[in-house]
Amino acid sequence: MSDTGIGKSVKRREDIRFITGQGRYTDDITQPDQTMAVFLRSPHPRARIVSIDASAALEIPGVVGVYTGKDLSADKIGDIPCGWLVKSADGTDMLVASRPPLAVEWVNFVGETYGIVVAETLAAARAGAEAVVTEFEDLKAVATLADALGGPQIHANVPDNLCFHWELGDGAQTDAAFAAAAHVTTLELTNNRLIPNAMEPRAAVGIYDRSTEEFTLYTTSQNPHLERLILSAFVNLAPEHKLRVISPDVGGGFGSKIFVYPEETAVAWAAKQVGRPVKWTADRSEAFLSDAHGRDHITTAELAMDKDGVFLGFRVRTRANLGAYLSTFASSVPTYLYGTLLAGQYRTPAIHVAVDGVYTNTAPVDAYRGAGRPEATYVIERIVETAARELGVDPAELRRRNFIRPDQFPYQTPVALIYDTGDYEASLDKALKLVDYAGFPERRKASEARGKKRGIGLSCYIEACGLAPSQLAIQLGAGVGLYESGEVRVNPTASVTVFTGSHSHGQGHETTFAQIVSDRLGIPFENVEIVHGDTGRVEFGLGTYGSRSVAVGGSALMKATDKIIVKGKRIAAHMLDAKPEDVDFEEGIFAVRATNRKLTFGEVAFAAYVPANFPEDLEPGLSEKSFYDPKNFTFPAGTHIAEVEIDPETGVVTVAKFVAVDDFGEVINPMIVEGQVHGGIAQGIGQALLEHGVYDGMGQLVTGSFMDYCMPRADDLPNFIVDTTVTACTHNPLGVKGCGEAGAIGSPPAIINAVTDALGIRDIAMPASPERVWRAAQGL
Amino acid sequence: MKVSLTVNERPVEADLPANTLLSDLIRGHLGLTGTHVGCDTSQCGACTVHLNGRAVKSCTILAAQAQGAAVTTIEGIGAPGNLHPMQAAFQDAHGLQCGFCTPGMIMAAIDLVQNAGPLDETKVREGLEGNLCRCTGYHNIVKAVLSAAERL
Numbered sequence: 001m002s003d004t005g006i007g008k009s010v011k012r013r014e015d016i017r018f019i020t021g022q023g024r025y026t027d028d029i030t031q032p033d034q035t036m037a038v039f040l041r042s043p044h045p046r047a048r049i050v051s052i053d054a055s056a057a058l059e060i061p062g063v064v065g066v067y068t069g070k071d072l073s074a075d076k077i078g079d080i081p082c083g084w085l086v087k088s089a090d091g092t093d094m095l096v097a098s099r100p101p102l103a104v105e106w107v108n109f110v111g112e113t114y115g116i117v118v119a120e121t122l123a124a125a126r127a128g129a130e131a132v133v134t135e136f137e138d139l140k141a142v143a144t145l146a147d148a149l150g151g152p153q154i155h156a157n158v159p160d161n162l163c164f165h166w167e168l169g170d171g172a173q174t175d176a177a178f179a180a181a182a183h184v185t186t187l188e189l190t191n192n193r194l195i196p197n198a199m200e201p202r203a204a205v206g207i208y209d210r211s212t213e214e215f216t217l218y219t220t221s222q223n224p225h226l227e228r229l230i231l232s233a234f235v236n237l238a239p240e241h242k243l244r245v246i247s248p249d250v251g252g253g254f255g256s257k258i259f260v261y262p263e264e265t266a267v268a269w270a271a272k273q274v275g276r277p278v279k280w281t282a283d284r285s286e287a288f289l290s291d292a293h294g295r296d297h298i299t300t301a302e303l304a305m306d307k308d309g310v311f312l313g314f315r316v317r318t319r320a321n322l323g324a325y326l327s328t329f330a331s332s333v334p335t336y337l338y339g340t341l342l343a344g345q346y347r348t349p350a351i352h353v354a355v356d357g358v359y360t361n362t363a364p365v366d367a368y369r370g371a372g373r374p375e376a377t378y379v380i381e382r383i384v385e386t387a388a389r390e391l392g393v394d395p396a397e398l399r400r401r402n403f404i405r406p407d408q409f410p411y412q413t414p415v416a417l418i419y420d421t422g423d424y425e426a427s428l429d430k431a432l433k434l435v436d437y438a439g440f441p442e443r444r445k446a447s448e449a450r451g452k453k454r455g456i457g458l459s460c461y462i463e464a465c466g467l468a469p470s471q472l473a474i475q476l477g478a479g480v481g482l483y484e485s486g487e488v489r490v491n492p493t494a495s496v497t498v499f500t501g502s503h504s505h506g507q508g509h510e511t512t513f514a515q516i517v518s519d520r521l522g523i524p525f526e527n528v529e530i531v532h533g534d535t536g537r538v539e540f541g542l543g544t545y546g547s548r549s550v551a552v553g554g555s556a557l558m559k560a561t562d563k564i565i566v567k568g569k570r571i572a573a574h575m576l577d578a579k580p581e582d583v584d585f586e587e588g589i590f591a592v593r594a595t596n597r598k599l600t601f602g603e604v605a606f607a608a609y610v611p612a613n614f615p616e617d618l619e620p621g622l623s624e625k626s627f628y629d630p631k632n633f634t635f636p637a638g639t640h641i642a643e644v645e646i647d648p649e650t651g652v653v654t655v656a657k658f659v660a661v662d663d664f665g666e667v668i669n670p671m672i673v674e675g676q677v678h679g680g681i682a683q684g685i686g687q688a689l690l691e692h693g694v695y696d697g698m699g700q701l702v703t704g705s706f707m708d709y710c711m712p713r714a715d716d717l718p719n720f721i722v723d724t725t726v727t728a729c730t731h732n733p734l735g736v737k738g739c740g741e742a743g744a745i746g747s748p749p750a751i752i753n754a755v756t757d758a759l760g761i762r763d764i765a766m767p768a769s770p771e772r773v774w775r776a777a778q779g780l
Numbered sequence: 781m782k783v784s785l786t787v788n789e790r791p792v793e794a795d796l797p798a799n800t801l802l803s804d805l806i807r808g809h810l811g812l813t814g815t816h817v818g819c820d821t822s823q824c825g826a827c828t829v830h831l832n833g834r835a836v837k838s839c840t841i842l843a844a845q846a847q848g849a850a851v852t853t854i855e856g857i858g859a860p861g862n863l864h865p866m867q868a869a870f871q872d873a874h875g876l877q878c879g880f881c882t883p884g885m886i887m888a889a890i891d892l893v894q895n896a897g898p899l900d901e902t903k904v905r906e907g908l909e910g911n912l913c914r915c916t917g918y919h920n921i922v923k924a925v926l927s928a929a930e931r932l
Contacts, residue, residue, distance in 0.1 A: 011871055018879025019867040019886065021814015021854035028813035123797070199818045199826060199880040199914050251816070251880030252914050284819035506878030506915050675874045675920060682917030706823035706912070714918040715905040743917075 045699025062124030111289025177313025200251020223543020294368025337372030457753025501541015522588025651774025680743020
């Protein structure tokens with residue numbers, strides 16, 4: 001095998017441009033005659049717009065135009081839709097609040113856009129925005145999840161602010177399990193609101209070409225084709241063939257750049273109005289206010305067990321904050337990406353979950369790294385750990401007793417999913433060894449001798465990745481299929497241009513996908529170029545989120561590459577005067593079986609484009625594509641173990657050890673996979689110990705900058721001990737499962753289990769900040 | 781107001797509004813877009829450049845304050861085929877993912893290695909406390925900096 005093939009830690013080719021300052025992010029793109037945009041944003045959590053007077057703004061030198069929601073409505077620009085229709089338990093559709101890109105009459109969260117000021121310079125646009133006089137009628141807001149039901153009604157069509165009441169699982173069977181239980185553990189949990197904070201703020205450059213009537217939109221999107229589809233089909237910005245969306249280098253997403261936002265919509269629209277390119281880049285304050293936030297659940301969970309701690313039933317009641325409007329995938333996150341995961345790694349036979357999705361006067365809440373699965377894992381792994389403590393059973397042992405065993409796959413859970421494969425005990429054993437579980441009591445003693453408290457916490461997570469079988473997703477309410485496209489275009493000189501509908505915003509697709517294709521074709525890695533992120537170059541795609549790129553996008557490339565080999569064999573057979581079925585392809589050589597007649601991949605590629613005497617049924621050219629639709633989700637799973645040391649005098653929690661053992665199936669590039677795990681763990685530790693998006697009682701965002709929102713910094717984190725086990729995915733051609741979110745899913749409960757173990761308490765709210773920990777340590 | 785300085789050893793003269801930030805001069809006027817701006821409170825460090833050999837957050841000082849100074853940006857320390865050892869270490873150790881924080885991180889790390897004395901993991905972590913990365917969890921960044929410290 002070559003040193004750039006599948007399974008090798010190939011250095012990333014995209015790094016060269018990033019480390020030399022040659023990356024090309026949206027804000028780096030400057031167009032001739034470009035104007036700059038600044039948005040008018042609501043200072044109120046909930047208000048009626050009485051009047052907007054832009055006359056003074058239009059007098060300011062350099063201001064080109066001021067547009068409001070009424071201008072967009074007049075031009076028939078539609079609402080920004082939610083892409084997933086969830087039904088309530090009574091069969092009714094969720095209640096959707098209308099969300100125009102620029103608010104027309106009502107604003108419903110601080111930072112909501114209601115106008116756009118376009119000017120020659122950023123300074124002039126800012127001055128213009130300052131000069132717009134808007135009169136608001138300030139209304140009482142619903143600031144928190146706890147206040148939502150029974151609070152002031154935010155949207156006229158949504159009584160009680162209840163978007164949906166969703167249920168999954170068998171309630172009666174679950175009730176019966178509780179009736180028969182020897183022991184029930186109950187836990188009230190809060191999953192803290194997070195603000196994603198990709199380091200590159202969102203940005204957009206809108207361009208309109210009057211001669212062709214075409215829009216070009218450069219924007220920071222994780223899925224440019226979906227952006228184009230929504231802006232065409234729902235928002236009515238332009239017909240799909242007249243709109244090109246380009247996501248150039250994108251500086252991280254973590255979910256927050258999946259969604260279609262008001263700003264890029266308005267920027268593209270405004271470019272046509274002013275007849276010049278319009279550029280907008282969020283400053284960090286805008287990002288805090290207007291990027292879709294994550295998590296924000298309140299949950300009551302109950303676990304029923306028999307006398308031996310075998311799980312009998314699991315009941316979960318969750319209230320999920322959706323924010324003021326439904327963002328693109330908001331409704332799917334606390335439902336199909338949450339409730340379906342509540343079996344975890346366990347054989348619990350009866351599960352019932354009910355979720356109230358509610359509106360509040362806060363920024364929309366949508367997918368953030370893990371999206372529903374971290375929330376599910378937190379509920380399961382916190383209650384399992386708590387149950388073990390109540391029963392006096394070692395937490396690892398209680399999990400072992402309840403694991404789905406390797407011989408039970410494929411395993412149908414009571415909450416709709418069919419796990420294809422796994423070996424949960426293998427990951428647990430490896431993690432226990434790596435953390436030196438047996439040596440923990442000694443380490444605890446050593447900490448105590450220094451006046452510190454030490455704790456250890458486990459988390460055995462599972463996630464569903466590789467979204468998704470289209471048929472199932474559409475049945476469950478998805479507005480789009482969730483396949484992926486891939487095209488492999490062999491050039492006459494045998495270099496290969498690969499087009500993928502996945503999008504890399506840090507994941508390293510330009511390297512990983514080139515490894516897959518070059519390995520399969522037996523050609524040099526350097527000869528394969530990966531193109532992504534441009535609807536003008538890539539036929540279609542559904543983008544990158546939910547750890548789907550390699551499992552779905554990579555599989556599409558495998559399928560397309562297989563077609564190249566089939567066509568290549570036909571060409572080779574013709575040239576070598578053999579039958580295609582007698583031609584073998586290996587290591588870049590087409591050879592007629594049991595002969596010495598052979599052709600290189602390069603010779604076949606060249607012949608494909610110089611078809612001297614091809615028969616009628618053999619077309620010239622060597623280019624193939626595939627739309628790969630997965631048969632099932634993939635199910636990465638593993639064990640994370642955290643060991644923390646707490647200074648009871650200061651409340652500071654130090655993560656002394658963090659071990660992650662993950663089963664991602666086959667791995668294409670181990671170095672990149674480890675990097676993904678590191679980053680996910682950092683975000684998970686951030687959630688558990690540091691990060692919290694907080695609105696005050698009035699609905700103002702209190703944590704609106706890096707001064708107030710505690711991002712994990714280098715000195716907050718340890719080195720991570722990361723390893724893998726492998727059970728190959730049974731239903732995709734690469735055997736891969738996906739690795740992007742595992743770190744953020746597995747780590748929060750491991751940390752909180754360790755903190756509560758150290759303090760000898762039942763629960764502590766995330767983030768376990770020094771103040772909270774100090775109070776707990778002091779018994780306050 | 782008029783400002784003259786050198787940027788990547790090239791003399792630069794510019795007539796700018798007095799409130800122009802150094803980061804705006806670098807990105808907007810000189811088109812050196814390798815220096816990124818990731819926040820508005822001088823917290824993230826993506827805009828870190830060298831001013832007379834020391835790392836500064838270029839969003840935190842006015843262009844006018846760089847009068848007469850020698851400024852070095854990520855574009856000035858190495859290029860494809862001729863990488864600075866710190867740049868090479870970041871690639872070798874997989875110390876970057878999306879690349880947005882990377883230029884600032886590299887510029888801060890070079891200053892750290894050159895001026896902070898002997899380094900170990902803890903010192904590197906403390907020394908990079910002013911630079912945020914959301915992708916890597918810092919694990920491989922620390923590895924890269926320690927490895928470059930041996931090469932430099």
